[in-house]
């Protein structure tokens with residue numbers, strides 16, 4: 001949801017900003033812009049509707065010489081995507097520029113007050129109000145730009161990560177955050193700011209994650225200071241980032257999404273690394289150990305999340321209830337936070353988030369903390385807001401996920417939930433030793449089995465070609481594979497723009513069956529023995545209405561293979577682990593259908609990777 005980047009140092013700022021924006025494009029991509037402070041202390045602003053490459057094209061023959069600059073890639077919240085609404089935004093006197101990620105909620109009253117003071121606005125954005133507010137403070141008081149920003153922010157309600165330049169103070173860059181991420185990179189005599197570390201790690205691995213309500217003031221030669229919005233000096237906590245540049249490149253794949261699908265054997269192994277000891281029958285998730293009694297004695301678990309992470313949470317519900325016998329609720333964070341939920345100090349709340357920045361999940365988490373619940377985070381992005389705000393947690397260690405449609409983060413989250421459920425089941429004595437050891441052995445084999453599923457890609461691509469023009473699709477699953485049906489439908493919707501619905505297979509009779517005819521493709525996940533006969537009945541019901549069936553089946557299930565129009569076999573595994581395998585063909589199916597339809601795979605329309613607004 002918008003990416004921001006800034007540079008101050010000895011290199012030419014423009015190429016650093018452009019490269020950074022390309023890395024951040026997954027966060028928003030309806031327009032992009034830069035502001036450059038030239039050695040003659042002019043501010044050059046270039047902004048453009050479209051992608052970063054459209055901006056580059058527009059700037060090709062323009063002057064860009066500067067050692068200080070800011071850049072932005074936008075995902076529209078206020079105002080349609082066009083050149084005027086693109087960031088950076090400039091103050092009325094043309095001396096100040098700003099980039100902003102987030103939402104200024106009280107922008108209407110601020111706007112009215114500023115109009116009364118004689119300000120007029122070019123764009124429809126909330127951000128332009130903020131830069132005029134800073135200008136207005138400077139008009140009234142002789143304060144530095146850092147102080148003017150601080151005073152302005154004390155009047156703002158909402159979420160922001162901002163960076164501001166002032167022509168009058170050409171050796172200063174001021175940035176601040178509340179609710180939207182901001183990372184400071186400390187290089188040799190140069191400093192970087194960005195929404196995440198991806199634009200920075202090429203230059204330095206020393207970073208400071210700026211905290212909420214902190215202001216950071218940068219100067220040339222690598223000097224910087226951090227203060228709170230209450231004007232208290234802060235001591236920066238410098239972290240070394242263990243991340244390689246390869247991890248954010250495509251590595252020979254045509255799209256990040258395909259790379260990330262193929263990374264899953266490795267990323268799932270990484271999620272288990274150091275945590276699973278099959279020989280000794282030990283699972284060690286540090287955060288769970290730390291709060292062992294709270295978890296062991298929990299009367300219920302509540303999972304809060306959005307999007308794909310919410311679907312991973314649903315699988316968590318099946319795992320926690322089936323294996324650890326702990327009642328579990330899964331909530332959309334956006335609903336949970338506003339429905340006055342009943343939470344108390346006995347509750348354990350698990351927040352799942354790839355980015356660790358989703359605004360609704362973060363707010364639901366804060367609410368849970370206010371009510372004294374124990375909070376546990378399952379995040380991918382190290383140092384992210386949710387990871388830092390929870391009492392304890394586990395990273396999934398999937399590495400940067402850049403494709404907007406989540407794939408490897410989903411299987412990483414499900415792996416983590418499986419480990420948690422097994423650890424708790426063992427501690428609570430809710431499953432037999434034999435079954436526990438069997439699940440551990442099976443879990444260890446999942447990465448190898450995913451490789452076998454990936455080997456079916458050519459066949460999946462053929463089915464994708466046949467189905468690429470369908471207007472609708474239905475995904476059905478039961479038990480552990482019901483959430484997989486939801487995830488398969490979500491993937492297809494997100495990247496191919498085909499309307500798709502996921503349903504519990506038995507519920508088909510209560511509505512979706514009315515839609516089935518010879519034009520309706522139906523994906524049925526039929527890998528599990530416990531519901532096999534019932535799923536076969538569902539297949540018959542679809543066939544009777546001439547629907548086209550792709551069945552995801554267990555190896556050598558000849559009976560179902562004979563009934564279906566198409567089938568993909570996946571290796572046998574224990575039922576609670578089956579989602580980790582059955583979701584992979586659905587990811588590939590969505591991917592190849594979207595490629596055949598000529599869709600933008602990594603940056604689907606209207607979607608953002610990290611949703612830092614409500």
Ligand code: G6P
Pocket residue numbers: 306307308309352353354355356357358361404405406607608609610611
């Ligand atoms: C957006 C993304 C989804 C993601 C969801 C939740 O909608 O496009 O892929 O599942 O946000 O994000 P989170 O980072 O909290 O997992």
